[in-house]
Amino acid sequence: MAETLVPAVVSDTVRDGIALIVADSPPVNALGFAVRSGLHEALGRAIAADAVEAIVIACDGRTFFAGADIAEFAGLIPEPGLNRIYARMDASPKPIVAAIHGTALGGGLELALACHYRVAAADAKLGLPEVQLGLLPGAGGTQRTPRLIGVAAALELMISGQPVDAARAKAIGLVDDVAGGDLREAAIALARRVTAEGTPRRTRDRSPDVTGDAAEALFARFRADHEAVFTGFKAPGHILRAIEASTRLPFDEGRAVEQALFEELMESHESLAQRHIFFAERAAAKVPGLGRDVRPLANPSVAVLGEDERADALRNALALPSAPEGEADLIVIADPAIEVDAVAARAARPEAVVALHLPIEVAGNRLLEIGRGTRTSDVALATALALARRLGRAPVVSAGTAGLIGTRVLAAGRVAAEALVGEGISASAIDRAMTGYGFPSGLFGPAVGEAVDDAAIVRRLLAAMVEESARIVEQGVAPRASDVDVAMVLGFGWPAWRGGPLFRAERAT
Numbered sequence: 417m418a419e420t421l422v423p424a425v426v427s428d429t430v431r432d433g434i435a436l437i438v439a440d441s442p443p444v445n446a447l448g449f450a451v452r453s454g455l456h457e458a459l460g461r462a463i464a465a466d467a468v469e470a471i472v473i474a475c476d477g478r479t480f481f482a483g484a485d486i487a488e489f490a491g492l493i494p495e496p497g498l499n500r501i502y503a504r505m506d507a508s509p510k511p512i513v514a515a516i517h518g519t520a521l522g523g524g525l526e527l528a529l530a531c532h533y534r535v536a537a538a539d540a541k542l543g544l545p546e547v548q549l550g551l552l553p554g555a556g557g558t559q560r561t562p563r564l565i566g567v568a569a570a571l572e573l574m575i576s577g578q579p580v581d582a583a584r585a586k587a588i589g590l591v592d593d594v595a596g597g598d599l600r601e602a603a604i605a606l607a608r609r610v611t612a613e614g615t616p617r618r619t620r621d622r623s624p625d626v627t628g629d630a631a632e633a634l635f636a637r638f639r640a641d642h643e644a645v646f647t648g649f650k651a652p653g654h655i656l657r658a659i660e661a662s663t664r665l666p667f668d669e670g671r672a673v674e675q676a677l678f679e680e681l682m683e684s685h686e687s688l689a690q691r692h693i694f695f696a697e698r699a700a701a702k703v704p705g706l707g708r709d710v711r712p713l714a715n716p717s718v719a720v721l722g723e724d725e726r727a728d729a730l731r732n733a734l735a736l737p738s739a740p741e742g743e744a745d746l747i748v749i750a751d752p753a754i755e756v757d758a759v760a761a762r763a764a765r766p767e768a769v770v771a772l773h774l775p776i777e778v779a780g781n782r783l784l785e786i787g788r789g790t791r792t793s794d795v796a797l798a799t800a801l802a803l804a805r806r807l808g809r810a811p812v813v814s815a816g817t818a819g820l821i822g823t824r825v826l827a828a829g830r831v832a833a834e835a836l837v838g839e840g841i842s843a844s845a846i847d848r849a850m851t852g853y854g855f856p857s858g859l860f861g862p863a864v865g866e867a868v869d870d871a872a873i874v875r876r877l878l879a880a881m882v883e884e885s886a887r888i889v890e891q892g893v894a895p896r897a898s899d900v901d902v903a904m905v906l907g908f909g910w911p912a913w914r915g916g917p918l919f920r921a922e923r924a925t
């Protein structure tokens with residue numbers, strides 16, 4: 417057995433004619449420079465070696481490649497780029513098999529698509545989530561996916577950005593096999609089987625399943641059925657155009673269209689805003705000063721204060737054992753208007769008091785605002801953060817003062833809106849201007865007419881919300897400016913492609 421180490425994060429071994437190339441770059445095997453260089457060199461070596469008949473690519477750690485390294489997007493991405501590596505794979509005379517576990521996402525799934533065959537672990541998830549970053553799958557994904565699974569399934573995968581599980585991936589032809597037992601052994605067995613078949617099967621050589629008028633009709637229908645997705649966001653339209661190119665152009669020409677559209681999106685403020693929110697969301701989950709050694713309570717008893725709609729919704733969502741206030745592990749304030757310190761001042765155990773706010777203004781939002789008073793214990797806070805994760809919600813922690821973050825920012829917008837009404841502008845005109853900017857509803861209520869583009873109204877209202885956001889940070893209510901953006905985008909309907917109030921303050925989105 418021969419072993420060589422390529423820049424530390426990619427290793428390759430050869431066993432009985434099969435080269436096993438393994439990446440190990442925690443936490444998620446993002447395809448940054450070191451991983452790309454390692455892969456490129458290991459592939460070159462395996463393709464050239466007489467002793468190698470077939471190649472398997474796998475990852476150590478918790479997941480197969482989770483995509484391009486988003487942190488690299490801010491600057492020039494050094495070669496070898498993903499497309500160069502995937503072209504090398506395409507051209508390999510020896511079959512290449514991907515052994516997929518965890519989450520194969522974005523550029524990671526595109527790598528698997530550039531392999532000739534794919535085997536997935538039964539609990540693997542595969543997806544092209546670039547749309548959520550305001551991008552498109554720019555490493556051949558828009559050209560290889562429709563050729564492999566058909567145009568309709570490719571559209572669904574790329575426009576929704578949602579991953580599919582291994583069983584669904586097998587059903588639509590995204591993977592060849594789901595491994596019942598050991599994934600790598602299954603991939604190696606497949607590699608041996610296909611070696612006997614001769615020339616590897618290349619996705620780029622397949623023909624699209626629909627072309628011409630039938631393809632045109634399919635795109636028009638898809639757009640009509642998903643109109644809301646195409647409003648405001650730039651990426652979905654570009655994805656559609658790139659897939660459309662795959663139905664009428666040879667692979668390399670389609671790739672050139674994909675590349676041009678990808679570069680446009682990379683430069684767009686929509687994508688900058690969405691990438692800002694991606695990292696801001698992850699930063700918000702890390703609370704300054706809260707040590708990693710603080711253990712959350714596993715199944716805390718809770719006393720949710722209040723009898724209103726918010727309190728009931730929170731009790732239902734938490735689904736935890738309830739206890740009287742004097743005995744509960746957590747004393748939870750559901751109403752964002754109530755100060756944590758005010759409740760703590762009269763509580764027998766002030767360290768257990770915390771605010772948990774599930775915003776009800778915007779349907780389908782995924783925020784949990786957490787208010788931490790001056791006396792809230794680290795354990796109570798860590799428990800609140802763990803509850804957010806369990807609920808599948810993004811936590812944003814504030815100082816627990818009245819209005820927390822989102823309600824306070826919205827209230828500032830409402831005050832400005834009332835002032836406009838005082839100047840003779842109708843509430844409906846104001847609400848339609850806000851939906852024109854991209855909010856799902858207006859400041860006065862959900863029922864609004866057709867959205868309008870009214871820069872003057874929008875400027876006034878947003879200025880009030882931006883100022884309040886800045887005050888929230890100055891006062892130390894939110895530890896970071898980006899936390900306010902996360903709260904407003906994930907919980908209060910601020911359009912993701914605008915990036916939030918303090919992103920707007922910097923870039924005038």
Ligand SMILES: C/C=C/C(=O)SCCNC(=O)CCNC(=O)[C@H](O)C(C)(C)COP(=O)(O)OP(=O)(O)OC[C@H]1O[C@@H](n2cnc3c(N)ncnc32)[C@H](O)[C@@H]1OP(=O)(O)O
Pocket residue numbers: 443444446479482483484485486487498519521522523524545546549551552553554555695698699
């Ligand atoms: C042309 C090609 C374009 C592309 O490929 S665009 C990228 C497409 N891929 C994605 O969008 C995937 C994004 N990542 C995720 O969805 C999640 O992550 C995972 C499902 C992979 C894992 O989720 P979880 O287990 O909850 O971990 P976590 O807290 O989200 O991430 C752990 C750390 O990994 C960093 N990270 C995740 N994905 C990437 C990436 N693609 N590039 C760079 N960093 C990444 C995060 O920021 C964080 O880091 P910290 O611990 O320092 O906060």
